[in-house]
Amino acid sequence: xxxxxxxxxxxxxxxxxxxxxxxxxxxxxxxxxxxxxxxxxxxxxxxxxxxxxxxxxxxxxxxxxxxxxxxxxxxxxxxxxxxxxxxxxxxxxxxxxxxxxxxxxxxxxxxxxxxxxxxxxxxxxxxxxxxxxxxxxxxxxxxxxxxxxxxxxxxxxxxxxxxxxxxxxxxxxxxxxxxxxxxxxxxxxxxxxxxxxxxxxxxxxxxxxxxxxxxxxxxxxxxxxxxxxxxxxxxxxxxxxxxxxxxxxxxxxxxxxxxxxxxxxxxxxxxxxxxxxxxxxxxxxxxxxxxxxxxxxxxxxxxxxxxxxxxxxxxxxxxxxxxxxxxxxxxxxxxxxxxxxxxxxxxxxxxxxxxxxxxxxxxxxxxxxxxxxxxxxxxxxxxxxxxxxxxxxxxxxxxxxxxxxxxxxxxxxxxxxxxxxxxxxxxxxxxxxxxxxxxxxxxxxxxxxxxxxxxxxxxxxxxxxxxxxxxxxxxxxxxxxxxxxxxxxxxxxxxxxxxxxxxxxxxxxxxxxxxxxxxxxxxxxxxxxxxxxxxxxxxxxxxxxxxxxxxxxxxxxxxxxxxxxxxxxxxxxxxxxxxxxxxxxxxxxxxxxxxxxxxxxxxxxxxxxxxxxxxxxxxxxxxxxxxxxxxxxxxxxxxxxxxxxxxxxxxxxxxxxxxxxxxxxxxxxx
Amino acid sequence: xxxxxxxxxxxxxxxxxxxxxxxxxxxxxxxxxxxxxxxxxxxxxxxxxxxxxxxxxxxxxxxxxxxxxxxxxxxxxxxxxxxxxxxxxxxxxxxxxxx
Numbered sequence: 188x189x190x191x192x193x194x195x196x197x198x199x200x201x202x203x204x205x206x207x208x209x210x211x212x213x214x215x216x217x218x219x220x221x222x223x224x225x226x227x228x229x230x231x232x233x234x235x236x237x238x239x240x241x242x243x244x245x246x247x248x249x250x251x252x253x254x255x256x257x258x259x260x261x262x263x264x265x266x267x268x269x270x271x272x273x274x275x276x277x278x279x280x281x282x283x284x285x286x287x288x289x290x291x292x293x294x295x296x297x298x299x300x301x302x303x304x305x306x307x308x309x310x311x312x313x314x315x316x317x318x319x320x321x322x323x324x325x326x327x328x329x330x331x332x333x334x335x336x337x338x339x340x341x342x343x344x345x346x347x348x349x350x351x352x353x354x355x356x357x358x359x360x361x362x363x364x365x366x367x368x369x370x371x372x373x374x375x376x377x378x379x380x381x382x383x384x385x386x387x388x389x390x391x392x393x394x395x396x397x398x399x400x401x402x403x404x405x406x407x408x409x410x411x412x413x414x415x416x417x418x419x420x421x422x423x424x425x426x427x428x429x430x431x432x433x434x435x436x437x438x439x440x441x442x443x444x445x446x447x448x449x450x451x452x453x454x455x456x457x458x459x460x461x462x463x464x465x466x467x468x469x470x471x472x473x474x475x476x477x478x479x480x481x482x483x484x485x486x487x488x489x490x491x492x493x494x495x496x497x498x499x500x501x502x503x504x505x506x507x508x509x510x511x512x513x514x515x516x517x518x519x520x521x522x523x524x525x526x527x528x529x530x531x532x533x534x535x536x537x538x539x540x541x542x543x544x545x546x547x548x549x550x551x552x553x554x555x556x557x558x559x560x561x562x563x564x565x566x567x568x569x570x571x572x573x574x575x576x577x578x579x580x581x582x583x584x585x586x587x588x589x590x591x592x593x594x595x596x597x598x599x600x601x602x603x604x605x606x607x608x609x610x611x612x613x614x615x616x617x618x619x620x621x622x623x624x625x626x627x628x629x630x631x632x633x634x635x636x637x638x639x640x641x642x643x644x645x646x647x648x649x650x651x652x653x654x655x656x657x658x659x660x661x662x663x664x665x666x667x668x669x670x671x672x673x674x675x676x677x678x679x680x681x682x683x684x685x686x687x688x689x690x691x692x693x694x695x696x697x698x699x700x701x702x703x704x705x706x707x708x709x710x711x712x713x714x715x716x717x718x719x720x721x722x723x724x725x726x727x728x729x730x731x732x733x734x735x736x737x738x739x740x741x742x743x744x745x746x747x748x749x750x751x752x753x754x755x756x757x758x759x760x761x762x763x764x765x766x767x768x769x770x771x772x773x774x775x776x777x778x779x780x781x782x783x784x785x786x787x788x789x790x791x792x793x794x795x796x797x798x799x800x801x802x803x804x805x806x807x808x809x810x811x812x813x814x815x816x817x818x819x820x821x822x823x824x825x826x827x828x829x830x831x832x833x834x835x836x837x838x839x840x841x842x843x844x845x846x847x848x849x850x851x852x853x854x855x856x857x
Numbered sequence: 858x859x860x861x862x863x864x865x866x867x868x869x870x871x872x873x874x875x876x877x878x879x880x881x882x883x884x885x886x887x888x889x890x891x892x893x894x895x896x897x898x899x900x901x902x903x904x905x906x907x908x909x910x911x912x913x914x915x916x917x918x919x920x921x922x923x924x925x926x927x928x929x930x931x932x933x934x935x936x937x938x939x940x941x942x943x944x945x946x947x948x949x950x951x952x953x954x955x956x
Contacts, residue, residue, distance in 0.1 A: 412890065415889055416860060416863065416890065420944055421889075421944075421945065424947075427940075427942065428942060428945075429866045429867075429940075429947070431926075431940050432938055432949050433866075436870065436876070436949070437873075
């Protein structure tokens with residue numbers, strides 16, 4: 188180991204180092220391993236930082252002595268490379284002084300920049316987390332927006348979109364090619380909006396074109412159409428929508444006037460007022476060509492839930508045999524010009540009496556000629572009854588002439604009475620058999636009932652009119668269940684029966700009126716077996732009589748000549764207040780007051796229902812009307828007593844005839 | 858309602874003063890029954906369906922418990938009555954010039 192050799196080695200190694208350093212600079216490695224470790228050094232892969240850190244150490248390891256080193260370092264050289272590490276460690280501590288003598292190369296190291304893109308924060312707005320239905324254009328979001336603009340560069344996501352993209356690019360002649368891309372960047376927002384709307388328009392066109400094409404493809408064959416129209420869903424939908432459409436169609440003529448004719452509104456309102464002198468005013472009539480022609484109106488009822496609905500039942504149509512025998516229609520009085528019924532219901536035998544169920548808003552009940560009682564439901568779409576009673580001996584076998592729902596919301600019953608004298612009580616939910624049935628007989632003679640009324644809110648006591656002309660009162664339960672009293676006076680079947688039902692200062696609930704084929708209408712009290720008064724102004728069968736529900740002394744009668752009378756007992760107890768005969772050869776069969784007493788409904792034998800508005804003074808009773816009525820009743824009593832005194836006071840029939848003759852003579856006098 | 862009654866009612870609607878035609882479409886916009894000509898039918902079918910959908914969704918958005926029951930558009934020349942339902946839509950066109 189001569190010094191020359193040593194020096195030569197030194198030179199070589201130094202040159203190598205230089206070369207290494209330069210290579211390193213050229214290569215410009217970006218990643219710098221932070222932990223070079225000593226293992227790299229023997230392999231001669233020196234990192235730049237490592238080199239900067241301690242060139243002395245490296246030199247020491249290869250056994251090169253630093254000339255500027257202190258003499259203390261000289262012994263470190265001798266051990267050589269093996270002990271160079273520890274020696275160099277100690278020496279490097281001393282060698283912190285910048286070794287300016289060594290050609291340290293301070294090179295500029297380009298800092299490697301690593302750019303990590305910011306973490307994309309994906310947020311959802313809390314309200315809408317799904318795409319709006321029907322709003323399917325991809326042009327809405329800005330990200331895909333770019334796709335639309337530079338369709339050439341970015342890959343097409345879906346086939347559908349591609350079509351649209353193609354569509355857009357074909358027509359889009361504005362600045363959307365790649366050359367003008369950079370310039371767009373500035374005005375991207377406004378352009379984007381334009382593009383969006385345009386693309387929306389094109390999209391809609393595309394959609395409609397697509398839609399049309401799809402329609403063409405999917406157009407239904409005639410068989411399919413027929414199939415759909417026969418389907419139940421369609422029927423359901425149609426009955427609902429057609430009703431709404433018809434109502435609105437019939438309302439719209441007036442609505443048009445509102446739009447066009449400024450004075451139209453005033454002329455409409457003028458028609459509403461009624462003259463004070465007029466007692467009644469014709470409102471409208473209900474008639475259906477198909478369903479009510481050649482049928483007699485057999486029963487009328489108004490609904491408590493919807494006072495504008497009128498229910499009418501009709502007899503069978505003798506003219507046409509293919510129509511069903513039993514027809515029941517619901518008419519709506521609210522829509523003035525709609526001429527068609529709201530609902531039509533059928534059943535097998537003609538309906539003799541019908542009633543709305545007071546406690547179920549959608550149920551109607553009908554009693555038929557065959558003795559069956561049928562239940563219709565307006566909720567279903569069927570025209571046939573949803574429930575029917577059985578035709579058995581336990582229920583009726585004769586025509587059911589009268590139905591009434593009594594009771595309260597929770598405990599209600601349907602009472603029916605038929606011509607054979609049987610009275611049955613039913614639970615509306617279960618109509619397979621009656622809850623109880625009772626044979627009505629008066630002194631072992633069955634009562635052929637034609638009319639039945641439960642006065643007021645009574646559930647036990649009732650009044651019945653029979654075919655023989657007597658009226659009876661009875662009760663359903665109790666000690667004396669069955670008929671109790673009889674009221675004799677009429678000579679013909681009783682056709683109408685009405686109990687007084689006005690709440691006022693004086694209670695007249697024991698009064699009832701009867702009308703009969705014997706041309707008379709009689710006023711009775713429940714406590715007396717003789718009539719209080721008899722009204723004999725009719726010259727033919729009187730078919731119905733009804734007390735007004737709001738005025739204590741007003742009632743309505745109708746007869747078979749088409750004449751109907753409104754009586755006011757406070758005004759005149761001998762003659763009616765108003766007497767009108769309808770034109771034509773009509774016979775009135777039924778009459779009814781509306782619930783508020785402001786309208787009267789008359790049903791005739793030709794299937795027509797006529798509605799009249801009643802003047803206000805007949806619907807608003809004054810306080811003294813009640814007192815007046817009491818005094819009138821006293822007068823009646825006095826009249827009968829006088830008649831009683833005048834004649835022989837023994838036999839009942841003579842007194843009754845005397846009473847009637849005296850009544851008529853009195854009427855003649857006045 | 859039987860088919861005959863459906864026909865009757867439609868005929869009655871058609872005979873009403875001013876009515877120029879009707880159209881029944883299902884929810885896909887396919888006309889089931891119409892008195893308009895083919896092109897008009899297609900147009901109305903597509904447009905009415907989208908319009909009804911939009912109206913329905915608007916009503917629902919304002920109040921989710923509410924729903925569209927009837928839709929009546931009065932334009933200068935016509936009044937369009939639309940009765941939408943779950944599966945079908947009945948559209949009736951009534952001309953306003955009659956009055």
